[in-house]
Amino acid sequence: MGKKTFRGGIRMDDGKALSKNKPIAVLFPKGDAVYPLSQHIGLTAKPVVEVGDKVLVGQRIAEANGVVSAHVISAVSGTVKAIEERLTVSGAMCESIVIENDGAFDLAAGIGVKRDYTALSKEEIRQYMKDAGIVGLGGTGFPTHVKLTPKRDDAIEYVIVNGTECEPYLTADDRLMREEGKKIVEGLKILLRLFENAKGRIVVTEEKKEAIRGLTDLVKKEERIELVPVKTKYPQGAERKVIQVVTGRKMTASMIPVDIGCIVHNVETVLAVYRGVAESFPFIRRVVTVSGDGVKEPQNVLVCNGTSFEELLELVGGAKGEPELYVAGGPMRGTQLTDLSVPVTKTVSAFTVFAKNMAATMPESPCIRCGRCIFACPEGLVPRTLIKYAEADHKEGFVKQNGMECCECGCCSYVCPAGKQLMQNFKRLRRTILDERRKR
Amino acid sequence: METEEKKEYVEGMSETKEKPTSEETETVTEAKKTDIVCAPFLKNKDTTTTIMRDVVIALLPAALFGIYRFGFRAFLIMLLSVTSCVLTEHVCKRIRRVQESAYECSAVVTGLLMGMMLPLNVPYWFPIAGGVFAIGIIKQLFGGLGRNRLNPAASAKCLFLVLVAPLMGISMEGYPVTWSESTLSNLFFGFSVGMAGEVSTFLLLLGGLYLVFGKVISLHTPVAYLVSFAAVMAVFGGYGTDFNGLAMQLCIGGVVLGAFFLATDYTTSPLIAWGKVMFGVIVGGLTAALRIWGFTVEAVVYAVVLGNVLVPVIDIITLIQTKKKDKRAK
Numbered sequence: 172m173g174k175k176t177f178r179g180g181i182r183m184d185d186g187k188a189l190s191k192n193k194p195i196a197v198l199f200p201k202g203d204a205v206y207p208l209s210q211h212i213g214l215t216a217k218p219v220v221e222v223g224d225k226v227l228v229g230q231r232i233a234e235a236n237g238v239v240s241a242h243v244i245s246a247v248s249g250t251v252k253a254i255e256e257r258l259t260v261s262g263a264m265c266e267s268i269v270i271e272n273d274g275a276f277d278l279a280a281g282i283g284v285k286r287d288y289t290a291l292s293k294e295e296i297r298q299y300m301k302d303a304g305i306v307g308l309g310g311t312g313f314p315t316h317v318k319l320t321p322k323r324d325d326a327i328e329y330v331i332v333n334g335t336e337c338e339p340y341l342t343a344d345d346r347l348m349r350e351e352g353k354k355i356v357e358g359l360k361i362l363l364r365l366f367e368n369a370k371g372r373i374v375v376t377e378e379k380k381e382a383i384r385g386l387t388d389l390v391k392k393e394e395r396i397e398l399v400p401v402k403t404k405y406p407q408g409a410e411r412k413v414i415q416v417v418t419g420r421k422m423t424a425s426m427i428p429v430d431i432g433c434i435v436h437n438v439e440t441v442l443a444v445y446r447g448v449a450e451s452f453p454f455i456r457r458v459v460t461v462s463g464d465g466v467k468e469p470q471n472v473l474v475c476n477g478t479s480f481e482e483l484l485e486l487v488g489g490a491k492g493e494p495e496l497y498v499a500g501g502p503m504r505g506t507q508l509t510d511l512s513v514p515v516t517k518t519v520s521a522f523t524v525f526a527k528n529m530a531a532t533m534p535e536s537p538c539i540r541c542g543r544c545i546f547a548c549p550e551g552l553v554p555r556t557l558i559k560y561a562e563a564d565h566k567e568g569f570v571k572q573n574g575m576e577c578c579e580c581g582c583c584s585y586v587c588p589a590g591k592q593l594m595q596n597f598k599r600l601r602r603t604i605l606d607e608r609r610k611r
Numbered sequence: 612m613e614t615e616e617k618k619e620y621v622e623g624m625s626e627t628k629e630k631p632t633s634e635e636t637e638t639v640t641e642a643k644k645t646d647i648v649c650a651p652f653l654k655n656k657d658t659t660t661t662i663m664r665d666v667v668i669a670l671l672p673a674a675l676f677g678i679y680r681f682g683f684r685a686f687l688i689m690l691l692s693v694t695s696c697v698l699t700e701h702v703c704k705r706i707r708r709v710q711e712s713a714y715e716c717s718a719v720v721t722g723l724l725m726g727m728m729l730p731l732n733v734p735y736w737f738p739i740a741g742g743v744f745a746i747g748i749i750k751q752l753f754g755g756l757g758r759n760r761l762n763p764a765a766s767a768k769c770l771f772l773v774l775v776a777p778l779m780g781i782s783m784e785g786y787p788v789t790w791s792e793s794t795l796s797n798l799f800f801g802f803s804v805g806m807a808g809e810v811s812t813f814l815l816l817l818g819g820l821y822l823v824f825g826k827v828i829s830l831h832t833p834v835a836y837l838v839s840f841a842a843v844m845a846v847f848g849g850y851g852t853d854f855n856g857l858a859m860q861l862c863i864g865g866v867v868l869g870a871f872f873l874a875t876d877y878t879t880s881p882l883i884a885w886g887k888v889m890f891g892v893i894v895g896g897l898t899a900a901l902r903i904w905g906f907t908v909e910a911v912v913y914a915v916v917l918g919n920v921l922v923p924v925i926d927i928i929t930l931i932q933t934k935k936k937d938k939r940a941k
Contacts, residue, residue: 581651
């Protein structure tokens with residue numbers, strides 16, 4: 172039907188049907204809540220509470236440290252039990268605040284007070300965002316108030332809401348657009364207040380029919396906002412691909428969206444902006460998709476930050492049998508969890524559990540030159556040439572073959588019939604090269 | 612029972628010795644499990660083995676039809692060449708000490724293709740020698756699966772056509788000598804004479820389409836091949852707008868087999884779509900040219916092998932183009 176799309180990418184069995192049609196359930200955890208002080212990109216936040224202090228829901232427990240940083244806010248009420256090193260999703264240790272949950276969920280003062288955002292100045296909007304502790308919820312965790320403070324506000328031409336959610340099994344954004352569509356549009360209007368020359372665009376993949384129907388009605392009257400339905404394909408949700416599909420502008424890996432006049436936000440981030448600015452409700456809970464063939468009842472849940480994955484799994488009804496693979500995030504870009512005691516943080520969008528670890532069981536065989544990786548690569552790279560450099564750790568060759576343009580979507584690894592670990596190797600070498608560049 | 616008890620007893624005795632090893636194996640398996648902590652955790656189900664299996668499935672109808680028409684000898688030739696290919700593959704792997712995982716079926720494909728393309732009056736030793744040549748020399752000497760430059764099956768047939776047939780005085784009979792004897796439908800459905808596996812153009816097309824719909828091959832090469840072949844035939848072969856004659860040319864000598872099975876072989880064809888089109892055009896044109904000006908109607912295998920030689924060049928040209936595009940984007 173001539174829907175917009177990009178070159179490359181893959182279509183796959185996305186498993187979204189598992190959790191798509193169940194309304195978002197609200198969960199309240201009973202166990203201790205753990206808040207790592209680094210849930211975002213940038214400097215670690217500074218704790219403002221001490222062991223033994225009483226905290227309330229919505230109370231700031233750690234403060235942004237420097238410009239690029241974000242507050243950490245408690246989602247439970249109780250007593251601060253400890254401030255110590257704890258394991259995080261990424262497998263690293265991070266200083267964390269542990270709060271003993273009293274189960275009462277007493278709100279701190281001032282939460283839920285309605286504000287008229289049309290009367291607020293730009294500075295006030297940004298301040299409220301910062302107070303709400305909002306970070307980019309698509310996965311990077313870049314503090315939102317920083318992202319929304321470019322050098323020149325009038326140079327921004329597009330504010331894009333990314334509702335594509337291309338990652339298989341994830342339906343959280345889909346559900347949010349269906350249930351909270353109005354607030355999302357309002358949130359986008361708040362963002363548009365910051366950028367006077369910008370046009371608002373909501374990008375949704377075409378398989379989310381109900382969400383599209385609902386949003387079309389909502390944006391009908393809005394002059395500056397338009398809905399952009401796009402073809403369903405992985406990785407449509409990658410920032411560069413969203414911008415390309417909306418504006419036709421291509422980005423390279425060394426650019427950031429602001430360079431070409433765009434700002435991209437995840438659906439849930441925009442919703443959090445609305446809650447933070449217009450309802451003075453800090454970002455303490457988020458919708459997480461719990462899905463996969465390893466859970467009894469796949470569904471979307473609104474879960475408090477700091478809840479452990481273990482408790483989350485219990486609250487949704489437990490695992491089916493003995494799953495082999497637990498993933499924080501979706502199966503294409505998520506992180507494998509080896510320890511379920513780690514907490515759900517701001518950037519965790521899903522918890523997928525699989526009975527079998529398919530990628531691990533596949534043996535590697537020689538490349539048969541089928542060319543599928545080239546066809547699938549959304550960046551137009553040649554993964555089968557890159558892998559030779561990556562396997563040999565040949566950095567110059569890798570960079571020369573545009574290896575740094577890789578967006579780490581994993582399409583090549585997904586399609587490879589020889590079971591080569593393409594993206595895994597690229598990711599490793601890219602990290603090494605980026606680290607070296609930073610040191611210089 | 613007694614032996615079991617004994618076993619338990621012995622194990623109990625050597626518990627102190629056994630334990631650390633079992634722990635060791637445990638940690639090893641654990642390490643393996645946690646080794647791959649990197650996404651993506653999803654994998655599409657196609658593997659090299661399933662792809663090769665699909666190709667065999669696609670070839671089977673035409674092969675079976677050939678056996679049905681020409682009897683036991685056709686079957687024996689195919690069986691010999693498949694067996695020879697598979698055995699050679701195994702021996703070569705042993706010698707090279709490589710674990711080219713699974714068993715790939717790729718040797719079966721080569722053997723089946725070769726058997727289908729050989730004439731009925733070939734001596735029985737040739738399928739065996741051809742298998743050794745195709746797998747041992749053309750494939751394994753160049754580095755095994757995915758590294759061979761030439762199509763093994765087509766090369767083996769070339770060897771037969773160039774060396775064996777003239778030396779032994781085998782004439783490539785089997786083709787309709789006079790056109791009036793065979794009608795187009797006879798040729799299309801395989802009721803004329805020809806190589807056992809090549810006679811039924813219809814079943815080969817069916818197999819080819821099975822591969823296309825199964826997304827094993829793309830339509831680029833076959834379509835470019837057939838169009839280019841027909842075009843050169845029409846212009847230089849003196850057929851002009853004689854569609855009946857053109858269609859007959861398309862139905863003989865395994866043109867369809869070449870277009871859908873030989874020219875689309877992953878390893879010996881270009882990587883990206885434009886390269887595939889270019890390759891199809893070159894090989895198709897060469898086939899027609901060899902038929903018009905060459906010495907034999909058996910032009911397909913020569914054209915494919917000649918085209919294979921050009922593949923690295925085509926890859927370089929087409930891949931440079933994609934790179935340029937990237938730079939423009941910057």
